[in-house]
Amino acid sequence: MSKNNKDCLLKVDGLKKYFPMNKGLVKAVDDVSFSINRGETLGLVGESGCGKSTTARTIIRLYNPDSGSIELDGFELASLSQKRLMPHRKKMQMIFQDPYSSLNGRMTVRDIINEPISVHTKLNKNDTKNKINDLLERVGLNAGHANRYPHEFSGGQRQRIGIARALAANPDFIICDEPISALDVSIQAQVVNMLEELQEEFGLTYLFIAHDLSMVRHISNQMGVMYLGRIVEIGESSEIYREPKHPYTQALLGANPVPDPRIVRQKLKIIGDIPSPLNIPSGCRFRTRCPHAMDICSKEEPQLTGSGRQVACHLHT
Amino acid sequence: MTDTINNNTFSSDDWDNGPKEEFLKSENLAPSMTYWQDVGRRLRGNIPAMVSAAVIILLILAAVLGPSFSSHSYEDQELSFANIPPIINLYQITPGRYVYMHRNLRLIETTSGGDLIETVGMEKEDLFKKKMFYDIDGTRIILDYSQRPFKLTDVDGKPLETWKKTGPGGYLLGTDALGRDLFVRTLYGARISLLVALIATLANFLIGVIYGGIAGLAGGRTDNIMMRIVDIISTIPLTLYVILIMVVLDSGFLSIIIALGSVYWVNMARIVRGQILALKEQEFVLAARTIGTSTMRVLFQHLLPNSMGVIIVTATMLIPSAIFIESFLSFIGLGVSAPMASWGTLCSESLDSIRTFPYQLFTPALAICITMFAFNFLGDGLRDALDPKLRK
Ligand SMILES: Nc1ncnc2c1ncn2[C@@H]1O[C@H](COP(=O)(O)OP(=O)(O)OP(=O)(O)O)[C@@H](O)[C@H]1O
Numbered sequence A: 001m002s003k004n005n006k007d008c009l010l011k012v013d014g015l016k017k018y019f020p021m022n023k024g025l026v027k028a029v030d031d032v033s034f035s036i037n038r039g040e041t042l043g044l045v046g047e048s049g050c051g052k053s054t055t056a057r058t059i060i061r062l063y064n065p066d067s068g069s070i071e072l073d074g075f076e077l078a079s080l081s082q083k084r085l086m087p088h089r090k091k092m093q094m095i096f097q098d099p100y101s102s103l104n105g106r107m108t109v110r111d112i113i114n115e116p117i118s119v120h121t122k123l124n125k126n127d128t129k130n131k132i133n134d135l136l137e138r139v140g141l142n143a144g145h146a147n148r149y150p151h152e153f154s155g156g157q158r159q160r161i162g163i164a165r166a167l168a169a170n171p172d173f174i175i176c177d178e179p180i181s182a183l184d185v186s187i188q189a190q191v192v193n194m195l196e197e198l199q200e201e202f203g204l205t206y207l208f209i210a211h212d213l214s215m216v217r218h219i220s221n222q223m224g225v226m227y228l229g230r231i232v233e234i235g236e237s238s239e240i241y242r243e244p245k246h247p248y249t250q251a252l253l254g255a256n257p258v259p260d261p262r263i264v265r266q267k268l269k270i271i272g273d274i275p276s277p278l279n280i281p282s283g284c285r286f287r288t289r290c291p292h293a294m295d296i297c298s299k300e301e302p303q304l305t306g307s308g309r310q311v312a313c314h315l316h317t
Numbered sequence B: 001m002t003d004t005i006n007n008n009t010f011s012s013d014d015w016d017n018g019p020k021e022e023f024l025k026s027e028n029l030a031p032s033m034t035y036w037q038d039v040g041r042r043l044r045g046n047i048p049a050m051v052s053a054a055v056i057i058l059l060i061l062a063a064v065l066g067p068s069f070s071s072h073s074y075e076d077q078e079l080s081f082a083n084i085p086p087i088i089n090l091y092q093i094t095p096g097r098y099v100y101m102h103r104n105l106r107l108i109e110t111t112s113g114g115d116l117i118e119t120v121g122m123e124k125e126d127l128f129k130k131k132m133f134y135d136i137d138g139t140r141i142i143l144d145y146s147q148r149p150f151k152l153t154d155v156d157g158k159p160l161e162t163w164k165k166t167g168p169g170g171y172l173l174g175t176d177a178l179g180r181d182l183f184v185r186t187l188y189g190a191r192i193s194l195l196v197a198l199i200a201t202l203a204n205f206l207i208g209v210i211y212g213g214i215a216g217l218a219g220g221r222t223d224n225i226m227m228r229i230v231d232i233i234s235t236i237p238l239t240l241y242v243i244l245i246m247v248v249l250d251s252g253f254l255s256i257i258i259a260l261g262s263v264y265w266v267n268m269a270r271i272v273r274g275q276i277l278a279l280k281e282q283e284f285v286l287a288a289r290t291i292g293t294s295t296m297r298v299l300f301q302h303l304l305p306n307s308m309g310v311i312i313v314t315a316t317m318l319i320p321s322a323i324f325i326e327s328f329l330s331f332i333g334l335g336v337s338a339p340m341a342s343w344g345t346l347c348s349e350s351l352d353s354i355r356t357f358p359y360q361l362f363t364p365a366l367a368i369c370i371t372m373f374a375f376n377f378l379g380d381g382l383r384d385a386l387d388p389k390l391r392k
């Protein structure tokens, strides 16, 4: 994919996903919009429980969205039935967080990687075999591993198998839901590098979900910061990293270990715990923990403003 | 892109310099062991389970092949040889003539090996002195029943010596009150019990697994309705079903089979549903759904294979209670009808003469116990082998 051809592959607009619970409605994703250009990566960060996985799973239609649109490669997916969605499924794939539960322990590596091939392509036996061997080598394993079972592999190797499975359908778009957080620190770097190489090679587009901000900054072009089901700041990742505008982003960056001791971050303390998604504060959802909270914050919900770099905060309007 | 601060923050080099993961060389690996090979290895190490498996296999072989080795069939009656115990005392009258004194005051002539020939005719009976007189080849003997235990004496009243103890030829476990061979009848009862086990297992797999699988997979309202149906079925006692079905059908045994086949899967359905509900949130199932794998393939390729361990253990554990239900219903007279024999009817028939001929109860009761033990131990062993973490 050439760099100057910056067309938009995924456009999410006003996405909402609520879970009805006994105690009330969990607004896991509450009006999220963003877009990702072809061949680029959007990093999504935020505390645990802020709705990152739900956003990802709604986009890939594991959940049915309550409202909003999901436009992949010009096709609107949000309203399609599962049956009509089928031909679009192969264009988007997902890499999961837990390499232990993301592979079926009763299937061989060959069968695992074969699943998307058999669902989406009509390759004959020989071509399938070659394709599986190719994929295994692409992700740093070899053809001899095809007949083995997942439990014979380490966490990093299992994650590679999961990546090979995601690639097998020749997708354009891959969602990586914390693909390295369950891995050993020493292996994380290799897997991230491999994801970058694969992106280069196949022109892949990533939605990359992570806790670790420095890593998101490393891999993604754009970065979105989520808080309680909503994006509070979005823009070029290097810019956000250099100059976070939203108090929540500032706090997140402060909480993130800085690898270079020369950079001294102004550490902002976030007060208290994240509020329950059953009971979202009025006005700005971050105000209960924000050191800069003002009168207006409890009355009016700030909207994302600005072009390119967007912040939803009354300090920046 | 603005990369101006790259030199004092993170650079991609930092990621490259991480230690390299050690890769398995496929050549050096031990041969790949599948889950089931692993289970088999663990099961073979469990002695009670292996003994139980051997007992079950023997039982199946005996039930299928055993009756054909016997010269008697399960329904042949020989009233003159009724209630013969498995071990008999022989008396030698003259060389070449042997008799067995039956407890209901008859002499039965046998061969030297114990084969029963015929009832010996009585010469006369003294009802006052409670003595029976016999004349065998000129040798006169007296069956004295004036006091217990009954005695066989010569003309002078001297008790005869037991010549030898032996089994009644051809009747390995003796005979019942109608002179039918108990060994063949017990094996026939094993056939009935194993048939019941087979029906219960089939119902569990064909209905229970599929029903529970679909309920768990569908979730929501469908699941709710399906599980309420299961609740209703399971609150009605099985005995009641059998009685209701018996109203329509004459055969008690067929009623039991139909009742078991139609309602004995509910426990399995519940267990499978629980498994599926837990499994379907696992990431490999989500992965299959993002791939677009069809629902049926998700069920049969991902969910059921991962529940197979629990399914097999449950099926094994449900067999003994099915066998017991049939035996119990036959015992109280709702099951197989004569001349068919089930362990339950054998037990109940033996009760009429439990004081005099207790051996008739012993065999079928022991058969029920051994079978139930064997299936339970095998089920336990399977559970330990399938999930070593569950072992207490
Ligand atoms: N299937 C579901 N049913 C009900 N509530 C759910 C469901 N999935 C997620 N939630 C709720 O939605 C909120 C967002 O969850 P989500 O898993 O998206 O968070 P996350 O940002 O991915 O967190 P983490 O970093 O821990 O993975 C949480 O409060 C969670 O309890």
Ligand SMILES: [Mg+2]
Pocket (backbone or CB within 6 Å): A052, A053, A054, A177
């Ligand atoms: Mg998550």
